Amino acid sequence: MSTHKQKLYALCQDHVQRRIRDISQALEEVQQSAHEETKSTAGDKYETARAMAQNEMEKLNAQLQENKKLQQILEQIDPRRSTPVIQLGSAVRTTQGNFYIAVSAGVLGQDKEAYFAVSPASPIGTRLMGQKAGDEFQFNQRTYRIELVE
Template sequence: MLSLSIKEDLQQACRHYAEQRLATARQAMDHAQEAANEEGKSSAGDKYETGRAMAQIERDKAAQQAHEAQKLLQIINQLNPALHHDKVAAGSVVVTTAHTFYLAVGIGKLLVSGTEFLVLAPASPLGKSLLGLAVNDAFTFNNQRYTILQIL
């Protein structure tokens, strides 16, 4: 059985993941801006305009990724790891017969303190299946049956 302190470790791992995504996106934005600036120095005519437009598209894509990472951080920072849940809710750690889940944001698999967690958003299909369930409740998702053993 897991202890309540695992939630702090999970929240920190999720925060680290989101911060890395944000840093990568910002770096990509800077790189795209530098590429656009360089294009202006070395080209002329239609080729110049095409190069600048391509760099702007890349910068916009990176800006969108940065925005998504910011939203992840905001959600993660709103979770209170000290809360214990009797029923599955956002911020819950759910131990089942097949997997251990953390309902926070849609990240996927994370290895924390030697345990593999599936980190998923409460609004995801599997997250929606879990919400409101209690210990010993069973549910089926993608033809796999789960029984909840523990909720933190």
Template sequence: MLNESLLSMDKSKILEIIRNKITEKIQSFEHLIAETRASNNDTKSSMGDKYETGREMLQQEINNLQRQLNETLNQQSILQKITSETSSKVQNGALVKTNKGLFYIAASIGEIVVDNQKIMTVSVESPLVKAMMGLQSGQNFSINNVNQTIEEIW
């Protein structure tokens, strides 16, 4: 079981891990977009309609990557506003322990492990967070017919 001083240290660690993962994701999208644009330029030939179809497919891929990049940049923007201060209620930046697991509310990047503790990172837009937003320790909520109790919030 983790004590509060360890968890408050963990919140800054958690935030750092999430920020690093988001930065890596942004760099990856930027690299993929640049590569796709380069291959789009390389496909120029005298193939007529096939060339245009191929170009359009590459442009759709670039648009898709750009959309994902924009979503990730938005997550990064949200993360910049989050501090590792302790929370008394469920809100953005809170580390929430329920009887079902440990959740860090910031950006949804999946499960991370900090000091051998599995933590699910979730966005404020997720149904789980919407169900528990604003609640405090000891309060219950239900999602998908599963009842959960908030045990602690940091």
């Protein structure tokens, strides 16, 4: 059982939950603003304001749904499980950087312990999936050698 992987997992969860919270809050603000606008406006200005608010709500709802999908992906990961082959939930150390295969969440941690949280569907994620320690592959004119898979 790797507490290191559990920390990476928790950081990804926090990232997605924070995004869901922020988007939900923005959605509420747009809805409230649209409601206030309808009280104080008439005619063409009302229609324009309503259409703009509707477009913004649709955009935010799409972002919210996408982040809920990311949350479902995270629910499939058992951070206590380790396998020799890279798969969803693996923490991977390579000669060119460290990766956590989960959802795209940017850099997790600091300095040498920093991991890039990447989706298995991302370009680097697809190259990593199915590999094991000792394997090498080329990506963006660089050679990556997998040193450790947790």
